[in-house]
Amino acid sequence: MSDSDHAHPAAGAPTPNLWSRDGFTGSNAIALRNDYTPTYRSVRGPHAPHRFNLLAIETQDQSDAEALPTPVLVARNGLELAVSHRRQPMPYALRNTEGDELHLVQSGSARFVTDFGTLEAGPLDFVHIPRSITYRIDPLSQDYAALILTSPDPLRFDTPAPFGMINFGKAVRKPSIDPQGAPGTTRLCLRTFDGVTEFDMVHDPIRALAQVGGPPPVWALNLRDIVPVSYGERGGPPAQFLSTADTDVMAFTLSARPGPRPPVHVNADYDEIILFAEGPGAWGGISEPGTVTWVPKGVTHHGPVEDVPAGYQAWLLEVRQTMRLTDAARQHARLIETSEYGYQD
Ligand SMILES: [Fe+2]
Numbered sequence: 061m062s063d064s065d066h067a068h069p070a071a072g073a074p075t076p077n078l079w080s081r082d083g084f085t086g087s088n089a090i091a092l093r094n095d096y097t098p099t100y101r102s103v104r105g106p107h108a109p110h111r112f113n114l115l116a117i118e119t120q121d122q123s124d125a126e127a128l129p130t131p132v133l134v135a136r137n138g139l140e141l142a143v144s145h146r147r148q149p150m151p152y153a154l155r156n157t158e159g160d161e162l163h164l165v166q167s168g169s170a171r172f173v174t175d176f177g178t179l180e181a182g183p184l185d186f187v188h189i190p191r192s193i194t195y196r197i198d199p200l201s202q203d204y205a206a207l208i209l210t211s212p213d214p215l216r217f218d219t220p221a222p223f224g225m226i227n228f229g230k231a232v233r234k235p236s237i238d239p240q241g242a243p244g245t246t247r248l249c250l251r252t253f254d255g256v257t258e259f260d261m262v263h264d265p266i267r268a269l270a271q272v273g274g275p276p277p278v279w280a281l282n283l284r285d286i287v288p289v290s291y292g293e294r295g296g297p298p299a300q301f302l303s304t305a306d307t308d309v310m311a312f313t314l315s316a317r318p319g320p321r322p323p324v325h326v327n328a329d330y331d332e333i334i335l336f337a338e339g340p341g342a343w344g345g346i347s348e349p350g351t352v353t354w355v356p357k358g359v360t361h362h363g364p365v366e367d368v369p370a371g372y373q374a375w376l377l378e379v380r381q382t383m384r385l386t387d388a389a390r391q392h393a394r395l396i397e398t399s400e401y402g403y404q405d
Pocket residue numbers: 325327332361363
């Protein structure tokens with residue numbers, strides 16, 4: 061693939077190259093280069109930019125109700141992204157004892173039955189289930205698909221101001237407890253780094269009468285209800301809406317917003333994972349909902365224009381851990397060029 065295939069918009073003019081620490085929040089330095097540096101001819105080794113569509117991943121839970129979601133990107137500390145295509149209700153209650161879970165529903169809908177109430181989630185809804193909250197998922201459609209982040213450190217809202225980006229009173233939905241609810245399963249599965257430990261309980265561990273203390277720990281929020289931060293025509297980084305206290309994980313909306321294209325850049329500290337959730341506009345070389353891109357830290361990249369008048373919705377994850385594709389993802393993953401995120405070959 062030649063440089064001309066991914067010509068810089070200002071081909072012929074020197075290009076700023078940004079090196080940045082700590083994602084969008086640390087120090088940075090910019091060099092002006094004559095060459096358009098993101099392009100590469102070939103690559104050997106695992107630390108290379110890829111894309112795959114989560115709708116194409118063959119998950120165990122689409123044919124086996126007992127199965128857990130299928131990991132697609134994993135790190136050494138247990139940070140994980142997994143895909144679910146669950147078709148049948150979970151026949152057990154589950155607690156993830158290793159981390160907080162953030163589910164992003166790509167398609168279809170499901171009922172989440174949790175320790176602190178039940179809520180329904182549909183396309184582009186996030187559902188946050190903190191560590192060791194008990195839950196069951198009942199799919200409400202036959203096209204249910206979700207991308208699930210597990211973070212060893214707690215995830216909490218981290219918006220740049222108390223209001224403006226997210227209407228916490230309206231957009232953030234809380235589950236409700238049905239005190240008349242019938243008893244459910246007494247199978248309780250605790251998920252740990254080395255598998256699942258199953259308890260045969262005397263009672264349904266989830267059924268409750270009311271929440272009588274503390275704020276509800278489980279919530280849902282739609283990606284479309286998170287307002288992208290823009291600097292107008294000047295351009296600037298996105299702002300996170302969710303992070304861990306140590307910023308090991310930072311989550312952003314990367315949906316369409318005004319402003320110029322980002323600079324050619326190298327992230328010193330973060331792997332960058334983006335889910336293109338829906339159009340109608342295309343984001344560079346990507347127009348298929350469910351497309352996940354992964355650009356590992358240290359890889360020079362440019363990234364498509366975000367100022368797309370037709371609009372699109374995307375979720376950006378910055379993670380300090382170095383991620384790797386699993387075998388299940390590798391079957392569908394292809395190398396991308398690092399300008400518009402089209403296929404490299
Ligand atoms: Fe980037």
